[in-house]
Amino acid sequence: xxxxxxPDPSTRYRRxxxxxxxxxxLSWLFMRASGVLLVFLVxxxxxxxxxxGEGVQRIDFAFVAGKWTSPFWQTWDLLMLWLGLIHGxxxxxxxINDYAHRSTPRLVLKALLYAAVLxxxxxxxxxIFTFDPxxxxxxxxLLPSICQS
Amino acid sequence: MASAQSGTLxxxxxxxxxxxAHRISGMLIFLFLLVHVLxxxxxxxxxxxxxxxxxxxxxxxxxxxxxxxxxxxLFHALNGLRIILxxxxxxxxxxxxxxxxxxxxxxxxxxxxxxxxxxxxxxGA
Numbered sequence: 001x002x003x004x005x006x007p008d009p010s011t012r013y014r015r016x017x018x019x020x021x022x023x024x025x026l027s028w029l030f031m032r033a034s035g036v037l038l039v040f041l042v043x044x045x046x047x048x049x050x051x052x053g054e055g056v057q058r059i060d061f062a063f064v065a066g067k068w069t070s071p072f073w074q075t076w077d078l079l080m081l082w083l084g085l086i087h088g089x090x091x092x093x094x095x096i097n098d099y100a101h102r103s104t105p106r107l108v109l110k111a112l113l114y115a116a117v118l119x120x121x122x123x124x125x126x127x128i129f130t131f132d133p134x135x136x137x138x139x140x141x142l143l144p145s146i147c148q149s
Numbered sequence: 150m151a152s153a154q155s156g157t158l159x160x161x162x163x164x165x166x167x168x169x170a171h172r173i174s175g176m177l178i179f180l181f182l183l184v185h186v187l188x189x190x191x192x193x194x195x196x197x198x199x200x201x202x203x204x205x206x207x208x209x210x211x212x213x214x215x216x217x218x219x220x221x222x223l224f225h226a227l228n229g230l231r232i233i234l235x236x237x238x239x240x241x242x243x244x245x246x247x248x249x250x251x252x253x254x255x256x257x258x259x260x261x262x263x264x265x266x267x268x269x270x271x272x273g274a
Contacts, residue, residue: 055270
C-alpha cells in the first residue's frame with residue numbers, strides 16, 4: 001500500500017497543464033475585447049438604420065450608397081463585418097465542440113463553419129471596397145443624389 | 150468534458166439560463182449575419198436587385214422578425230457585458246445573479262423604446 005501525498009493547500013488548482021498565453025486563452029480574450037467593440041458598432045448600426053428617420057422603410061440602394069461614400073461608414077461596416085464574423089464564428093466553434101462528440105461530424109461541421117466565415121468575410125470586404133455608388137447604366141431614380149452632378 | 154450523459158446543468162437558475170439564452174441568441178445572430186452580408190452584397194449586382202430583396206425587410210412579417218432580432222442582439226450584448234464583469238470585476242462572481250436581473254431590466258427598457266418605434270416605421274404612423 002502506497003502512502004498518498006497531499007498537495008500543499010496553497011498551490012493553485014489547475015484545470016489543464018496549460019500555462020500563460022495559448023490559443024484558447026487568446027480566443028477567450030478576443031471574445032471579450034471584440035464583444036465590447038461590437039456593442040458600440042452594432043448599437044450604432046441599429047440606431048442609424050432602424051431608429052433614425054423612417055427606419056427600415058427608407059433603406060434602399062441610394063441609402064447604402066449615401067453611407068458608403070463616406071470612409072467613416074466604410075470603416076465602421078468593415079470593422080463590424082470582420083469582428084462580427086470572427087466573434088460569431090468562434091462562438092459557433094465552441095458550440096460545435098460542446099455538442100458534436102464524434103470526431104468526423106465535428107470536423108465536417110467546423111470545416112463548413114470556417115468556409116462560411118471565410119467566404120462571407122471575403123465577399124463582404126470586396127463589396128465594401130469595390131462598391132460603386134453610381135453604376136453606369138442604372139436607373140437614375142434609384143441612385144443617390146451625388147450621382148446627378 | 151461535460152456531456153449530456155454526465156450532466157451539463159450547473160445548478161440551474163439565473164447563471165444557467167443566462168448561459169442558455171446567450172448561446173441561442175448568439176447562434177441566431179450569427180445565422181442572420183451570414184444572410185445579411187449576402188443580401189447587402191446585392192448592391193454589387195444592381196440597384197434593382199438590392200431594392201427588390203431589401204424590400205422584403207419592409208414587410209410586416211419581417212418587421213416582427215426584426216423585433217425578435219433586435220431583442221436577441223440586445224440580450225446578447227447586455228449579457229456579454231455581464232460576463233465580462235463576472236470575469237474581470239472582483240465583485241462579479243458574487244453579484245452575477247443581481248447582474249442578470251440588471252440585464253433583464255435594461256433589456257425591457259430598451260425594448261420598450263424600440264418596439265413602438267419599429268411599429269411606427271412598419272405602419273407609417
